[in-house]
Amino acid sequence: MAKPSRSDDVPGLPARRAALRLLDAVLRRGEPLELALHGAAQGLPPADRALVHAIAAETLRHLPDLDALIDGATHQPLPHDAKARMVLRVALTQLLALGTAPHAAIATALPLVDGGPRKLVHGVFGTLARSEPSLPQPPTLPADVETRWAGQWGKAMPQAAAQAYALRPAVDLTLRDAGQTEQWTETLGGVSLAPGHVRLLGAASIPELPGFDEGAWWVQDLAASCPARLLGQGQGRTVLDLCAAPGGKTMQLAAAGWQVTAVDQSKKRLERLSDNLRRTGLKADVVQADLRQWSPAAPADAILLDAPCTATGIYRRHPDVLHRIGPRQIAELAELQAELLARAAEWLKPGGTLIYATCSLEQAEGEEQIARFMAAHPGFTAQAATAAELPGGIDPTPQGHVRTLPATLAQQGGTDGFFIARLRRSVH
Structure with missing residues (x-):
């Protein structure tokens, strides 16, 4: 038996x-x-x-x-x-x-x-x-998330968020050489929504695509490419890329001619950044450090702070954030962001440019954060983004900032949720 x-x-x-x-x-x-x-x-x-x-x-x-x-x-x-x-x-x-x-x-x-x-x-x-049930499409957002987002953005926003939640996020590539956008768009069979960008039209094994081994491009959501876009060409000037790993923005800045110092606290994530730099042949000084304790040897011409945040803007790829994040986590991270932003501001040369960015859909980590910073730092002014600097369909806000929401480019496959502000330090 x-x-x-x-x-x-x-x-x-x-x-x-x-x-x-x-x-x-x-x-x-x-x-x-x-x-x-x-x-x-x-x-x-x-x-x-x-x-x-x-x-x-x-x-x-x-x-x-x-x-x-x-x-x-x-x-x-x-x-x-x-x-x-x-x-x-x-x-x-x-x-x-x-x-x-x-x-x-x-x-x-x-x-x-x-x-x-x-x-x-x-x-x-x-x-x-x-009973042969089925799951509704689009999925239902958690009730507390829907209430919170409707309170900040209006009722249409969580409806758009649910629609985006049901779709596989697009795979975006940032090109090392924006001058080859047309060539790579054709080679990869994608579409381009901005210079230096290709959006793939179907599922693909990334390492097997043309251009991967030679480092001609890297995976980076279109919205995530916007902070570095707002710094333009480096022409040999210095930039601090803070909270830099896994390195998408570091590579953008290096490709645009900046002398980049990339700082991040995570050793493991910095290993990925270094691997990406080797694959693309781009150069940056890589530093493992806690920004609350580290400071640069000299002020920089520009700073890009992609601050630690709730990451609610990438909920399509990481659905856990909708269940882990609530008012307490948002408040705690907003305080950390304020601390890092104030420290970073001290490291900027007079006349220099500071980019603040978060992949969050919470105003406390974006609009409210910058308003609080500006009130406490009269030596900084907002430098409005322009439509010419951004991908088509991503427009500056009335305040000159950049804010992508679930409805942004929805017909083209959407983007992650981001907030970006560009600030200039006075010369005096």
């Missing part, structure tokens, strides 16, 4: 256990998805790690809708942090978002609640599977 299989022998179960650990790290401990993935999926082969990431990311993307399905199939609501609810989320994500067969989804779900309410999980999943 065959020996009964243990639950650990169920094919694919280790990946589902890892997905459960990863979701717990994000939702209960507030850890970023990408950082928590290493610990949660440790020891798994690359294909399983990719599956763990996919399950967790799609669960987070559809979390309000998954919970609505679960609550509609239970007599009494399960606690928000109940293991049975989390297991059902994982099973339903596989069924409804990843195309996993029902029997495979439940076979890997039940062992996750060993010693727990297996009958409940089996019954709820079976009821839902038989």
Whole structure:
């Protein structure tokens, strides 16, 4: 007689256990998805790690809708942090978002609640599977996020954000030589929305594309390329790229003729920056340091501070931010940004240019941050961005800043959410 299989022998179960650990790290401990993935999926082969990431990311993307399905199939609501609810989320994500067969989804779900309410999980999943449910498109934003964004931007903004959430973000490339835009657009079969930019029109294996090995371009969202665009040509002048890793803006600045000092606190991210510089053949001085303790040897002609932020502007790629970020995190990061901005301002030559940028959709990290800085630093004035300096469809605000929102370039595939301000230090 065959020996009964243990639950650990169920094919694919280790990946589902890892997905459960990863979701717990994000939702209960507030850890970023990408950082928590290493610990949660440790020891798994690359294909399983990719599956763990996919399950967790799609669960987070559809979390309000998954919970609505679960609550509609239970007599009494399960606690928000109940293991049975989390297991059902994982099973339903596989069924409804990843195309996993029902029997495979439940076979890997039940062992996750060993010693727990297996009958409940089996019954709820079976009821839902038989009803042939679907996830709404676009996904529903978390209620607190929708309320917060509507309060800042109006009701149309979270509606546009939900629409963008449903779409795969475009892959943008920044070219080392903007003069070859037409050539690379044709070679890569993409479209260009600005000099030095190509947007790919389909999925692709980035390292296998023409131009990757010779460093002719690098992946960088179109909005993320705008801060460096506002500094123009360097002509041998000095620039500090602060919070620089993984290096997209450093490479832009180096390619534009600036003498770049790239500073970042993360050793691992700086290794990626150095790898990117080697691949592209571009030069920069790379410094690992905490900006709260470091200072340059001499003032710089220009400074680009891409400040640490909530990253709510990249929620399409990182759905965990919508579940980890709330008023407390926004306030804490706004205080850090204010500290770094004030320090960076001291490192600028008279007449120099300071670019402040965040990939955030929160006004506290953008518009309000700059208003507070300007009130405290009368020696700085806003230097308005011009339409000629920006990609078509990204227009300066009435204050001369740059703000991309979910509706920006929506018909062309959208952009990340960014705020950018250009300030000039007086010569006296």
